[in-house]
Amino acid sequence: MVSPSDLLLFAQAVESGGFAPAARRLNLPKSTLSKRLAALEAALGARLVQRTSRSFVLTELGREIYQHARAVQIEVESAEMAVQRRLAEPSGTVRMTASIPTMQFEFVRRLPRFAELHPKIRLVLHASDRFVDLVQEGFDVAVRSHFSPLPDSGLVQRRLRVQPIVLVAAPSYLAARGAPRCPDDLASHDGLLANEIATTWRLRNESGDEAVVAPRLRMAADESTMLLGAALAGLGIxxxxxxxxxxxxxxxxxxxxLPAWRAGDVTTTILTPHRRGQLPAVRAVIGFLIAHDS
Incomplete structure (x- = not known):
């Protein structure tokens, strides 16, 4: 049976150009390498190297076996790197930006747990509803919610989730005004809109049916937290x-x-600059967000 360690020594000898340089590289006696190659050839029943005192030339079969030996070497190196990554505790500062609702409704509950799990990582959080320039302003991670695809910015994008936009109202409002039974009923209801100019909602159900409705404008706010508060106060839908x-x-x-209908979808995406996204601390933050998304 072929010994994997002999394959590794054979690969080292080939890459070093002979037994002598490989012995120096591995800090082993040259005779040991020669004996292990002889054992490998005996196990295979074929000569891998045509060698003299001055030359080290692979046979045709030797070149083929080297490719297999190299594959074993790569797997061993990958295993060592995996262990090193596990043992290396991420550390350093990670600067992250996200929208105000994301900070208020999601990160306020999740990120303290992350800080407990990674005491050597310092989080610097920035809440803003504007699209921050990560590179120019020195951020490592951005979590952005958007209704249409993000432009190609050269940043690494990883989609976190797609969530429906639902219509909600306080029970007190529905008790006083009645619950709509179909999209057309919304025309007689007070609407809490995200934009005073775009006064219609485009609704879609699971069957793919669409309806465009225009509630009566009661309040407009381009911030979801404000709309949520107004709905809780019973001002409208x-x-x-x-x-x-x-x-x-x-x-x-x-x-x-109208629980069978949705008013669109919002996509949440994690963005990182290419190089910053490779840092262990940044990878730890991204991995945590993905693992604890709900």
Missing amino acids: APVPEHICRDQLESGALARV
């Missing part, structure tokens, strides 16, 4: 990303309106 209002729906503080 609001379109809100599902993950932002999940707690209120579960507690009964809000109720779904």
Whole structure:
């Protein structure tokens, strides 16, 4: 049976150009390498090297066996690197930016746990609804929610999730005004809109049916937290990303309106500059966000 260690020594001898340089590189006696190659050839039943006192030339079969030996060498090196990555505790500062709702409704609960798991990583968090220039402003990670595809910016993009935008209202509002039974009923209801100019909602159900409706404008705000607060106050019906209002729906503080319909989708994407994204501390943050996404 062929010994994997003999294959590794054979690969080292080939890459070093002979027994003498390989022996110096490995800090082994030259005679040991010669004996191990002889044992490998005996196990294979074929000569791998035509060798004299001055030359070290692979046979045709030797060249083929070297490719297999090199594959074994790569696997061994990969295993060693995997162990080193595991043992090396990530450290350093990671600067991360995300929208205000993401910070308020998601990271406030998750990132303290990350800090407990990685005491050598210092998180610097920046909450902003504007699209921060990561490279120019020195950020390592951005978590962005968007309704249309992000432009090609040269950043590494990794999609975290796609969540529906749902219509919600306070039970008190629905008790006073009645719950809509179909999209057309929304025309007689107060709407909490994300934009005072775009006063219609384009709804879609699971069957692919679409409906464009125009509720009466009660309030417009381009920030989801404000829309959520207005809905909780009973001012009207609001379109809100599902993950932002999940707690209120579960507690009964809000109720779904037309639960078979959604008012679009919001995609959450993690972005990193190419080189910064390879740092162990940055990889740890990204891995945590993906593993604990819900």
